[in-house]
Amino acid sequence: MIPEIGHFALVLALVVAVVQSIFPMVGAATNNAQWIAMAKPTARAQFVLLAVSFACLTAAFLESDFSVLYVANNSNTFMPTIYKVSAVWGAHEGSLLLWSLTLSVWAYLVSVFSKGISSVMLARVLSVMGMIGVGFLLFMLLTSNPFERQFPIPLQGRTLNPLLQDPGLAIHPPMLYMGYVGFSVAFAFAIAAMLGGKLDAAWARWARPWTNVAWVFLTIGIALGSWWAYYELGWGGWWFWDPVENASLMPWLVGTALIHSLAVAEKRAAFKSWTILLAIFAFSLSLLGTFLVRSGVLTSVHAFASDPERGLFILIFLVLVVGSSLILYAMRASKLKSTGTFTVISREMGLLINNVALIAMTATVLLGTLYPLFIDALGLGKISVGPPYFNTISLPLGLVLFSAMGFGLFLRWKKDAKERVFAKVRWVLLLAILIGFLVPILFMTHFDWKAALGVALASWVSLTALLWVQEQGRSPFKLPLSVWGAAIAHIGMAVTVAGISLTSAYSTEKDVRLVQGQEYQMSGYTFLFNGVKEAKGPNYIAQRGEIVVTRNGENITTLHPEKRNYGPGTMPMTEAGIDGGIFRDLFIALGEPLNNNAWSVRLYHKPVVSWIWIGAGLMGLGGLLAAFDKRYRRVRRRASEKKVVDKDSSLQGGEAMAKESGVATDNKVTA
Amino acid sequence: MKARNKRIIFIILGLCTVGAASAMITKAMQSNMAYLYSPETVMAGEVPKNRLVRLGGLVKKDSLIRSESSLDLSFVLTDNRGHEVKVNYDRILPDLFKEEQSAVVKGKFDDDGRFMAEEVLAKHDAEYMPPELDDILAKEHSYPGKPDKVKAPATTTEKATYQ
Numbered sequence: 001m002i003p004e005i006g007h008f009a010l011v012l013a014l015v016v017a018v019v020q021s022i023f024p025m026v027g028a029a030t031n032n033a034q035w036i037a038m039a040k041p042t043a044r045a046q047f048v049l050l051a052v053s054f055a056c057l058t059a060a061f062l063e064s065d066f067s068v069l070y071v072a073n074n075s076n077t078f079m080p081t082i083y084k085v086s087a088v089w090g091a092h093e094g095s096l097l098l099w100s101l102t103l104s105v106w107a108y109l110v111s112v113f114s115k116g117i118s119s120v121m122l123a124r125v126l127s128v129m130g131m132i133g134v135g136f137l138l139f140m141l142l143t144s145n146p147f148e149r150q151f152p153i154p155l156q157g158r159t160l161n162p163l164l165q166d167p168g169l170a171i172h173p174p175m176l177y178m179g180y181v182g183f184s185v186a187f188a189f190a191i192a193a194m195l196g197g198k199l200d201a202a203w204a205r206w207a208r209p210w211t212n213v214a215w216v217f218l219t220i221g222i223a224l225g226s227w228w229a230y231y232e233l234g235w236g237g238w239w240f241w242d243p244v245e246n247a248s249l250m251p252w253l254v255g256t257a258l259i260h261s262l263a264v265a266e267k268r269a270a271f272k273s274w275t276i277l278l279a280i281f282a283f284s285l286s287l288l289g290t291f292l293v294r295s296g297v298l299t300s301v302h303a304f305a306s307d308p309e310r311g312l313f314i315l316i317f318l319v320l321v322v323g324s325s326l327i328l329y330a331m332r333a334s335k336l337k338s339t340g341t342f343t344v345i346s347r348e349m350g351l352l353i354n355n356v357a358l359i360a361m362t363a364t365v366l367l368g369t370l371y372p373l374f375i376d377a378l379g380l381g382k383i384s385v386g387p388p389y390f391n392t393i394s395l396p397l398g399l400v401l402f403s404a405m406g407f408g409l410f411l412r413w414k415k416d417a418k419e420r421v422f423a424k425v426r427w428v429l430l431l432a433i434l435i436g437f438l439v440p441i442l443f444m445t446h447f448d449w450k451a452a453l454g455v456a457l458a459s460w461v462s463l464t465a466l467l468w469v470q471e472q473g474r475s476p477f478k479l480p481l482s483v484w485g486a487a488i489a490h491i492g493m494a495v496t497v498a499g500i501s502l503t504s505a506y507s508t509e510k511d512v513r514l515v516q517g518q519e520y521q522m523s524g525y526t527f528l529f530n531g532v533k534e535a536k537g538p539n540y541i542a543q544r545g546e547i548v549v550t551r552n553g554e555n556i557t558t559l560h561p562e563k564r565n566y567g568p569g570t571m572p573m574t575e576a577g578i579d580g581g582i583f584r585d586l587f588i589a590l591g592e593p594l595n596n597n598a599w600s601v602r603l604y605h606k607p608v609v610s611w612i613w614i615g616a617g618l619m620g621l622g623g624l625l626a627a628f629d630k631r632y633r634r635v636r637r638r639a640s641e642k643k644v645v646d647k648d649s650s651l652q653g654g655e656a657m658a659k660e661s662g663v664a665t666d667n668k669v670t671a
Numbered sequence: 672m673k674a675r676n677k678r679i680i681f682i683i684l685g686l687c688t689v690g691a692a693s694a695m696i697t698k699a700m701q702s703n704m705a706y707l708y709s710p711e712t713v714m715a716g717e718v719p720k721n722r723l724v725r726l727g728g729l730v731k732k733d734s735l736i737r738s739e740s741s742l743d744l745s746f747v748l749t750d751n752r753g754h755e756v757k758v759n760y761d762r763i764l765p766d767l768f769k770e771e772q773s774a775v776v777k778g779k780f781d782d783d784g785r786f787m788a789e790e791v792l793a794k795h796d797a798e799y800m801p802p803e804l805d806d807i808l809a810k811e812h813s814y815p816g817k818p819d820k821v822k823a824p825a826t827t828t829e830k831a832t833y834q
Contacts, residue, residue, distance in 0.1 A: 382707035389703035511762040572766040591763035
């Protein structure tokens, strides 16, 4: 019964989404206040319906209702409860449901926090989000219904992909989706602005916090994924330039560019059509990511649960979305005249460099990701593009980007003198270069110029950010949150860059053959292998190794790397033993049993690898602080004071529709 | 006139940037692209030496030989039509590596024609074959024992090393 309710709610959600996408849009075009007013209640109803549907699927998982095909394929009665829940989005069908639910959550939030937005604009925004919802709900109902029943009912289910049975991965997809789908808000705002033919400072002010929050989720989502890959896959790497990783990195890069160009659009009325284009690209790349992951065109760690037919559907959807928004852009972009002018030395120029560098990075990543697909499609052979390609390209672009980051904060809008800026930062510049040279010489085994460059850039970015906060000349507690946000996000980026450059240059990685009782020396540590024993987990059997780590006779830690077997039909899992710290991680993974009681063991010493994720956390915090700056709320309050009637917020469904049609004679309809 | 000059300079600068970027990308691409070859093309001598390439095939039964004292090992990739290539490797094999299952290896042929792998990728599940491998092995002849492509729920590629 419960799955049928879920299925029915899903169908209803599709119907509501159709209404949500047509009526408010047509209403906005024909100035029909009643139709415009349908935007909010439909968006909220869609959220409620999808929440019900999602809850039903979760209930089916918790009850282990194996008459539902999707549940039987991804869950069994032995799985711990938390993984029964995370199994809901552990495979294709459920993750699509999560995608749709996330979209409706965003639409719901927009409908609630929309006090300052004119009702016409809001109608268009929610309508565009409704259209996206229609696409995904259709996709789900036609090709991948999570509520499909099966007969006869199996007594026991299969299991969730063991790779996904991990707390980090339980929350990685929802975070990533909140980010991906969050860009649909910026996208919808962009489409609405083009339809309205107006893009002013107020528009940018609405779009900024939404974009920030989406970007924060994406940042955290990517960081979680990378962290998970590090400790769960047993290869000790944190980024593989895997096509699916690239698919999440591209929207992030464009999203970062968008955040910065929105600042120019708000403050200086420049970069307008460019901002619109970025908003379109950020969301299109999110869709492309979904397509790449779901279509099975990629050979990748993430390429489970894929199906070409489904890929075709997403591809068509992608073409429709990108095509129609670009056509609209071609028709309307000329109306969005940027009025702000600027000279070569100005903050606009700094942000332009930021945008160009980020977009160039996106383009090269896109090229490296799609090139093998094109070559294959043209029948020219099967190739793969390796990590060195991406590393080679990122280095010079990163150099440009990070150099500009330091100067950018100090530049004045419109026109500035380079002498003035240089006078401010020259000591910091000198200090940063000094740190860049000293850190590898003093703390590391040998000098590596790439590491020195990375550390110098990181110091430059973080020191300038600190100096900039101090320059504001106010007590740190009275500074606007956006100042703190920008500074912390920049420092976070610097921490990540320092982590990446140091860990890439100074990691020691050894694959060794060890017999019980054998010792191995590496990076000043002694690893004593005490053999492997069998251990039992809730739904797996593990080969559990014991390795005692000492340094100069002093006991450091005892690590227990595991090799887990989750039963027939699954692959063995490597659970690394990690001793983490601020300055270094010791990483040990079991390889395989060899002859004569020996095991192959992977020993890694990784300096400051945790900085990569600490930095990402700081970036997220910075983005969040900036999104909650008082400035955005003040605008809303002022606007809502002007508005006399707006009392529909607590009502839902048809009742609210009737109610709204009464109050929507709001003067903003004509605005 | 001045504005026009400025624009011309901008355009020239832009073209230079694009040119430099394309040159860089082409170079990075050329040195980091790895083609996938089948054992048949290897035996036909079509695979360049001292260049990063990928080979794909099935791991021949009983061909995995390990050293007694180190991690050095070798195995044979075959297409079940009598074409075989010996692969040398000195790191940890991925969990999913098994004889009589498919694998893709990345590495170089040295001057003596020995293949030294830098990375071994294995695919899980007896029913499943990575699409690209399936294609090259199926080319020209249909090889015996080609499994039907079945959708496997828990299919994952695994890398042995990450560089």
